[in-house]
Amino acid sequence: MELKFMKTRLFLPFILFLLLLTGTPFASAQFETPVIKEWVVKETNDNGEVEEVEYMSLDGVLVHETDPALAPQPPVVQPGAVTGMPPSDAIVLFNGKNTDGWSADDGSPSQWIVKGGALQPVEDSGVIRTVQEFGSCQLHVEWATPATVEGDGQGRGNSGVFLMGQYEIQILDSYDNTTYPDGQAGALYGRSAPLVNACRKPGEWQSYDIIFHRPVFDASGNVVKRATFTILHNGVLIQDHLELSGGTLWKSKHSVVPYEAHGDKGPITLQDHGNPVSFRNIWVRELAD
Numbered sequence: 001m002e003l004k005f006m007k008t009r010l011f012l013p014f015i016l017f018l019l020l021l022t023g024t025p026f027a028s029a030q031f032e033t034p035v036i037k038e039w040v041v042k043e044t045n046d047n048g049e050v051e052e053v054e055y056m057s058l059d060g061v062l063v064h065e066t067d068p069a070l071a072p073q074p075p076v077v078q079p080g081a082v083t084g085m086p087p088s089d090a091i092v093l094f095n096g097k098n099t100d101g102w103s104a105d106d107g108s109p110s111q112w113i114v115k116g117g118a119l120q121p122v123e124d125s126g127v128i129r130t131v132q133e134f135g136s137c138q139l140h141v142e143w144a145t146p147a148t149v150e151g152d153g154q155g156r157g158n159s160g161v162f163l164m165g166q167y168e169i170q171i172l173d174s175y176d177n178t179t180y181p182d183g184q185a186g187a188l189y190g191r192s193a194p195l196v197n198a199c200r201k202p203g204e205w206q207s208y209d210i211i212f213h214r215p216v217f218d219a220s221g222n223v224v225k226r227a228t229f230t231i232l233h234n235g236v237l238i239q240d241h242l243e244l245s246g247g248t249l250w251k252s253k254h255s256v257v258p259y260e261a262h263g264d265k266g267p268i269t270l271q272d273h274g275n276p277v278s279f280r281n282i283w284v285r286e287l288a289d
Ligand code: MG
Pocket: 158, 159, 160, 168, 170, 171, 271, 273
């Protein structure tokens, strides 16, 4: 009887000790915003098959919402003239001459080409990534969508800059081209629309200046410090110390992936989305976490 009492008395502290060790309830409870909800809807696809589609909402707004009453289009701002030459302590990743320091995603030589001082994908070339890996950093990237407009929505000048190979800042021809706001130029894909639309015209050079702080994970793989992004598009603030609520990779048409624990560094990756988007003047400065 006394033994049973002891067991009961020790049980609760033991469980609390275990919870403290794993950190699970505390790690998931510390982020109150945005409120993330996930659910599954049975839908019939184009082939007439019924499939389960995952849905996600952030603060009550569906990921990739297109209704302007629920997800308003960011106001249009005309940017001023911008220069962004590398400062003395920058690591120049692309200087307009060659693809040295870059590879395909599997580490093999990249098929991307250098044409007129600009870096471009070719058909089916896949992404291009830096061989050197980076964590928290300041990144400058210049890009131009094709001058000849083809397609619409997500099909017009789609590319992207990925920090640590996975957190995408969308590149898209968003000049007079409406799509879901969390997928237009300057969006953190599926997570955060830009504050304003500072896009230049198709074919014109544009810039992203990105201040990125990497996420931090505990030993159990829980995110304990979320990634943050401050981004200027053509010199205009479009993400203001945005605390990223999870991953940005496609999960389904209205859902993106959650955080998954990873290392301290990863490549800077440029997306090949089947559109000939050009890049130039890419440089980075490493930052402390
Ligand atoms: Mg993209």
